Amino acid sequence: MPAADTGASTTIVDADAVTAPTDTTRLTPGGPGYRRMSLALFLAGVATFALLYSTQALLPLVSRDFGATASAASWTVSCATGGLALFVLPMSALSERFGRRTLMTASLAVATAVGLLVPFAPSLGVLIALRAVQGAALAGLPASATAYLAEEVTPKALITAIGLFVAGNSVGGMSGRVITGWVAQEWGWRVSVGTIGVISVACAVAFRLLLPEPRHFTSGSLRPRVLARTVRDHLADPLLRRLYAIGALFMMVFGGVYTVIGYRLTEQPFGLPQGIIGSIFLVYLVGTVSASTAGRLVSRLGRRGALYLAAGTTTAGLLLSLTSTLLLVLLGLVLITAGFFAGHAVASSAVSHTAQRGRAQASALYQSTYYLGSSTGSTVGAMAFHSAGWSGTVGMGVLAVLGVVTITVFGSRAARAERRLATA
Known part of the structure; x- marks a missing residue:
């Protein structure tokens, strides 16, 4: 998904698709179907991330209702995001076979159906299971949306179109938490x-009615061997492994703090x-700003310098x-949010820059x-809070940030060693 995610994910865009030649059948700003497509994917983004994080702001109430600890209730968030992480790659493969529009429609249908069952969960275990299914279903959206855009939109308009989808993610992630907080009160x-x-x-129905029929999708085979080989090659790349670890560690801090x-x-x-408490998530708007300035930070400080600054701010x-x-405390949340989104933006953009082929799979792995x-x-953040209070959660976060710094330092040394070998 995007470089910034207020709850949001990393965009999966294949470079070959982005550079596809324009033609009169592709959607372009001001042309027929473009506004419908933009609104449809904006609404899909809203629904996706409103559902994905719908229980995060409500965990104290969930704990009280079921007599559960913070660490137990946190599984209603962990299993949803974990299900999405585990199913991104399989869903991206299914979209190649059955079509982007079909998979997105099916994903939203299943996720919203489960969403209507969640309020009736009789126990915490059932609630966690429903949330896991919901997260797995939602994996079909980021796996297909940007691929649909790359195929159906003119290259010049692609970044703008993806930006609207990302905005939907941000609005859904933020407003979902704010709405749940006030309604729950x-x-x-x-x-x-x-x-x-x-x-x-309502968002899912509008999405299905608005999204134009795809004109440029060509069905292919699932080809699991090809997918497995591409994934294996990416995981064998030391720089990509470091970037994946950095993204995961930054998100550990963010997920732990906001849970x-x-x-x-x-x-x-x-x-x-x-x-x-639900309104606290308006702090996410700070992340949107910090992520948008990440490019300028990299230009001035370099990628590693920007990562050090993000780690220090966090x-x-x-x-x-x-x-x-x-x-x-609120100022601390502002700094944590700004540092996280800047670090995430730097790491996620570096993945696409680093991968020479199979960029879609490289980005999907980052998202996973x-x-x-x-x-x-x-x-882990909830377990630390249960054991040692807020200082325990902060301690977990500091250790994760130290991991980011250690990986970045190791990467700097590895890069210098490679340069010395190249000039020897």
């Missing part, structure tokens, strides 16, 4: 996630109501959040590790 978490389910159904922050802010000395935010002053990092961070 009045009527409880079940009505809250049910509201997100109904909104997502647990609701518990901390409901406790003393803060004691904030659920609606205000660490400063983590340490600042340890205070007992609400304003300073990214969401596995989210899943791990949500679970």
Whole structure:
């Protein structure tokens, strides 16, 4: 998905598709079908990330309802993002066989249907299972949306079209958490996630009615051997492995902090109501700005310099959040968010730049590790909070950032060694 994700994922774009020649049958701004397509994919992005993170702002209420610990309730987030991470690659292969529009429609249909069942979960175990299925179904959206755009939109308009899809991801990820927080304050978490389910159904129906029929898709075989070989080659590349690890570690911090922050802010000395806690996710807007400036940071500092700055900003935010002053805690969240999105933007863009072939699979692998990092961070961060309070979650975050710095330092040394060998 995008370089920035307010809950959002990494775009999967094949370079060959991006450079495809224009023709009169492709969608272009101002032309027939372009606005319908843009609105359809914007709504798909809203539904995807509103559903994916629908329980994150509600975890204290879920814990209270089921008598569960923070670490147990956090699985309602971890299993959703983990399911998405595990199914991105298989879904990308299915879209090659059955078509982007078909797979996106099926994915949204299953995910929204499950979303309507979630409010009636009789136990935490059933809720977690439903969320895992929902995450796996949602994997079909990022796996297909940008491929559809690359095939159907003129190359000059592609970045703008992808930007609208990314904006939908951001709006869905942010507004879903804000809406659930305020609705839950009045009527409880079940009505809250049910509201997100109904909104997502409306988005899914509108998506299916608006999205133009594809004109340039050519069905192919699943070719699992070819896919496996491409994946193996990417995983054998040391630089790509480092970038995948950096994305996962940054997301561990982000996932852990935002999964647990609701518990901390409901406790003393803060004691904030659920609606205000949901509104905390408006901080995501800071991430949109920091990600958009990542390109300028790389131009001035280089990729590694930008990663060091992102890591330092994230660490400063983590340490600042340890205070007992609400304003300073919020400032800490701003710094954590800005640092995370900048680091994610640098790492995800470097993946596409590094991969010489199979860029779609390289980006899909990044997305898989990214969401596995989210899943791990949500679970481990909640376990740390249960054991040692907020300082435990911060400690986990600092260790993850140290991992980013260590990997970056190792990469710098490896690059210098390669240059010395090349000039020897």
